[in-house]
Amino acid sequence: MENGVLLEVTDLNIEFHDHIIPETVVYDFDLTLREGEIVGLVGESGSGKSMSALAIAGLLSRKDMKKRGQIYYDGKDLLSISRNELRSIQGNDISMIFQEPLTSLNPVKKIYDQVEEPLRIHTELDKEQRYEKVLKILKEVELDDPEHVMKQYPHELSGGMRQRVMIATAMIMEPKILIADEPTTALDVTIQSQIVKLLKKLNAQRKTAILFISHDLSLVNSLCERVLVMKDGYIVESGPTKQVFNDPKEEYTKKLIAAIPKIDMTKVYRNE
Amino acid sequence: MRYALKKIVTMMITVIVVTLFVYIAFNLISGDPAISMLGTNATPERLNALREEMHLNDPVLIRYFRWLFALIRGDLGVSYSYKIGVSDMIMDKIPVTATMAVMAFVLMVVISIPLGIHTSKYQGGVIDRVIIILNQIIMSIPPFFSGILITFIFGRVLKLFTPGGYVSYSTDPAGFLWYMFFPSLAIALPKATMAVKLLRGSLVSEYNMDYVRTAYSKGNTTNGVIYKHMLKNAILPVITFLGMALTDIIAGSIIVEQVFGIPGLGRILLSSISNRDYPVVMAIIVIICCMVLVVNMLVDIIYSLVDPRISFEDK
Numbered sequence: 001m002e003n004g005v006l007l008e009v010t011d012l013n014i015e016f017h018d019h020i021i022p023e024t025v026v027y028d029f030d031l032t033l034r035e036g037e038i039v040g041l042v043g044e045s046g047s048g049k050s051m052s053a054l055a056i057a058g059l060l061s062r063k064d065m066k067k068r069g070q071i072y073y074d075g076k077d078l079l080s081i082s083r084n085e086l087r088s089i090q091g092n093d094i095s096m097i098f099q100e101p102l103t104s105l106n107p108v109k110k111i112y113d114q115v116e117e118p119l120r121i122h123t124e125l126d127k128e129q130r131y132e133k134v135l136k137i138l139k140e141v142e143l144d145d146p147e148h149v150m151k152q153y154p155h156e157l158s159g160g161m162r163q164r165v166m167i168a169t170a171m172i173m174e175p176k177i178l179i180a181d182e183p184t185t186a187l188d189v190t191i192q193s194q195i196v197k198l199l200k201k202l203n204a205q206r207k208t209a210i211l212f213i214s215h216d217l218s219l220v221n222s223l224c225e226r227v228l229v230m231k232d233g234y235i236v237e238s239g240p241t242k243q244v245f246n247d248p249k250e251e252y253t254k255k256l257i258a259a260i261p262k263i264d265m266t267k268v269y270r271n272e
Numbered sequence: 273m274r275y276a277l278k279k280i281v282t283m284m285i286t287v288i289v290v291t292l293f294v295y296i297a298f299n300l301i302s303g304d305p306a307i308s309m310l311g312t313n314a315t316p317e318r319l320n321a322l323r324e325e326m327h328l329n330d331p332v333l334i335r336y337f338r339w340l341f342a343l344i345r346g347d348l349g350v351s352y353s354y355k356i357g358v359s360d361m362i363m364d365k366i367p368v369t370a371t372m373a374v375m376a377f378v379l380m381v382v383i384s385i386p387l388g389i390h391t392s393k394y395q396g397g398v399i400d401r402v403i404i405i406l407n408q409i410i411m412s413i414p415p416f417f418s419g420i421l422i423t424f425i426f427g428r429v430l431k432l433f434t435p436g437g438y439v440s441y442s443t444d445p446a447g448f449l450w451y452m453f454f455p456s457l458a459i460a461l462p463k464a465t466m467a468v469k470l471l472r473g474s475l476v477s478e479y480n481m482d483y484v485r486t487a488y489s490k491g492n493t494t495n496g497v498i499y500k501h502m503l504k505n506a507i508l509p510v511i512t513f514l515g516m517a518l519t520d521i522i523a524g525s526i527i528v529e530q531v532f533g534i535p536g537l538g539r540i541l542l543s544s545i546s547n548r549d550y551p552v553v554m555a556i557i558v559i560i561c562c563m564v565l566v567v568n569m570l571v572d573i574i575y576s577l578v579d580p581r582i583s584f585e586d587k
């Protein structure tokens with residue numbers, strides 16, 4: 001693939017067949033993700049952001065849905081490779097974090113086991129090596145007292161800590177791509193900005209490309225070089241964030257931008 | 273720790289209430305134990321002498337406490353009909369009934385967990401549909417009838433065991449276990465089908481949980497997701513059921529012992545009831561109550577071990 005392109009999604013269509021009439025929720029989705037870049041995906045609720053993201057992460061495998069198009073990663077089309085091949089990529093090269101860190105963590109497993117799991121699945125490391133890695137990544141996501149946190153259960157942590165745990169789990173294999181589906185929506189504002197800063201840091205240090213999904217345009221503006229705007233299953237506008245924000249072509253994008261609250265969060269996030 | 277202490281205190285109170293209830297009930301309904309022992313044509317002098325000897329003229333509460341403290345020391349009283357210690361009568365029967373209960377419980381778990389997983393994984397598959405039908409049939413069958421069916425199928429048709437050919441554990445331990453397998457199965461099957469249904473439903477509702485999606489996103493196989501993540505969550509409601517089922521099993525074993533001709537607690541209980549041998553009946557009831565209480569406490573402990581959100585300190 002050409003210079004630094006990691007992921008190339010072309011003509012992705014997602015259809016549900018769980019009703020009498022099939023329902024298409026994503027039409028002709030195109031996305032190119034290069035090494036180390038952060039791409040934003042915005043759009044109102046129900047526009048198909050999560051469905052597209054889940055398809056890329058290989059997490060839409062329900063029998064009652066159809067996916068068409070190509071998702072090229074590392075020379076392979078993720079939509080046509082075997083389940084085994086896909087699994088060797090999931091959590092290893094491509095990871096995902098979600099909106100609700102509490103329900104996304106297993107309530108009855110210790111943090112350590114959950115963060116360690118990708119190592120057990122994808123590597124042959126022994127117990128001590130795994131422990132070292134878990135400790136290291138928990139420090140890297142800036143959790144205070146990681147030795148204590150790893151012995152705790154999700155319900156014992158705060159929302160921000162849970163999302164840090166999710167990020168640690170997603171990053172432990174040093175994936176090429178991190179898909180973040182509204183990772184800060186469920187958190188309060190100060191925690192949001194901390195999580196965003198953390199993602200920025202990981203992106204800078206490890207060159208992990210991030211597909212950042214959000215409702216919050218000011219957040220996307222501060223974080224992403226490029227942005228895609230979705231509406232009713234279609235990408236209606238895309239391009240460098242600055243360009244899309246300063247000179248939106250679509251009425252819909254203008255409306256989204258106009259809806260940004262007057263207190264400019266951009267400054268809050270940009271402050272070091 | 274405080275929670276555990278509270279549990280133990282509650283359990284002790286329950287024991288006192290249950291034993292008091294049992295004692296008073298049997299002393300009120302049973303009439304005069306002296307008459308029961310000596311028969312209706314005994315002379316008044318002999319009856320009075322016996323009443324003195326048995327402290328029957330003391331107030332009932334004092335007698336109760338005397339009986340309770342004797343129980344705690346392990347003295348279960350003397351059988352009216354056989355004039356021997358109740359403990360001597362039932363001690364060697366407890367292992368028989370306990371073996372059956374434990375075996376039935378293990379069978380129930382061993383049958384229901386794999387089937388629950390399988391049917392939730394392959395919903396609408398052949399096994400799933402067969403189980404749903406079997407469920408309807410077996411669930412409405414009382415244990416004694418499943419006992420008769422099993423005697424017929426495994427004993428008469430397949431000739432895997434000799435109905436009525438009970439072997440004592442002291443003479444032939446292996447033969448004993450083999451024989452006990454069939455009554456245990458009779459008790460376990462109806463419970464197991466319920467447990468399958470419960471576990472299946474519980475697992476099915478877990479499939480849509482967010483943490484399952486996370487587990488897949490790490491590269492887990494479906495079996496990995498089920499065994500490493502879902503099972504522990506899905507088993508929670510089943511544990512409560514299994515605890516309830518175990519108490520049912522202990523009670524149900526009394527009937528099934530009759531069907532299979534097993535000299536366990538059940539047989540003594542029934543014959544003692546018809547002989548009005550109240551010390552024996554009371555002792556067995558108290559033993560069964562204690563087993564049930566212990567089981568309930570174990571369920572609580574297991575539950576809190578499986579689910580970290582319930583801690584001993586919290587409640």
Ligand SMILES: Nc1ncnc2c1ncn2[C@@H]1O[C@H](COP(=O)(O)OP(=O)(O)OP(=O)(O)O)[C@@H](O)[C@H]1O
Binds near residue numbers: 023043044048051
């Ligand atoms: N089982 C289903 N059958 C049919 N349509 C579905 C099904 N599940 C989801 N959808 C539809 O798919 C569309 C896209 O949903 P998606 O979750 O991707 O939206 P989103 O952009 O992530 O929204 P949000 O911002 O609320 O997360 C929605 O209109 C939703 O109603």
Ligand SMILES: [Mg+2]
Binds near residue numbers: 049
């Ligand atoms: Mg969404």
